[in-house]
Amino acid sequence: MKEKEGYVDYPEQQMILYVEKDDGKYGPIQTGSYISANYMDDYVLKRRNLEMELRTQLADGMISPVKYYMVLEDLSLSELAARAGIRKSRVKKHLESKKFGGASVDELSRYANVFNVPVANLLQVILVSHQGKLESNLILENKAEKISVNHTTTTNPFVVLTTIEERF
DSSP states (O other): OBHHHHOOOOTTSEEEEEEEOTTSOEEEEEEEOHHHHHHHHHHHHHHHHHHHHHHHHHHTTSSOHHHHHHHHTTOOHHHHHHHHTOOHHHHHHHTSHHHHTTOOHHHHHHHHHHHTSOGGGGSOOOEEEETTEEEESSSGGGSOTTEEEEEEEOSSTTOEEEEEEEOO
16 A cells, blocks of 8 residues: 555544555554544444344343343353353343343343443443433443443442533
8 A cells, every 4th residue: 555545534543554655665654544434433323223222122121131231242142151151041041031030149240240331230221311312321422422421339249329420
């Protein structure tokens, strides 16, 4: 690739490319990410639509919170079982809304650790008003500019402090 072809104007995500310079030698240049510059909007839109669809299924009792997070995190059943240290057959049961209630507190804690969320978030979905719509705070792009939702862990692994603050 020639030096002129390597430059992409996308300051949000920079990278180093090795290109052929004008003098015929190869060397590094700092440039923006082509993929991020051209496809990030599509990804964010698809991710937002997926989250809304899953949230509707969760609220209607069609899926469990484990299935909700598993799909959002793009994990397979085997990956989730291995990371949580729970038998695959048991995880499969917990994907169903009706059988999710049979999960032990220890299993919920293991799932929460895999999904990197507080245990409380397996039992609630926090929505933030953003541009006239209620959107999940899971996707960072959905956070309203003036509101911040933060979870602070406590020494009790099953209790989390949720603070919703208005930024000025």
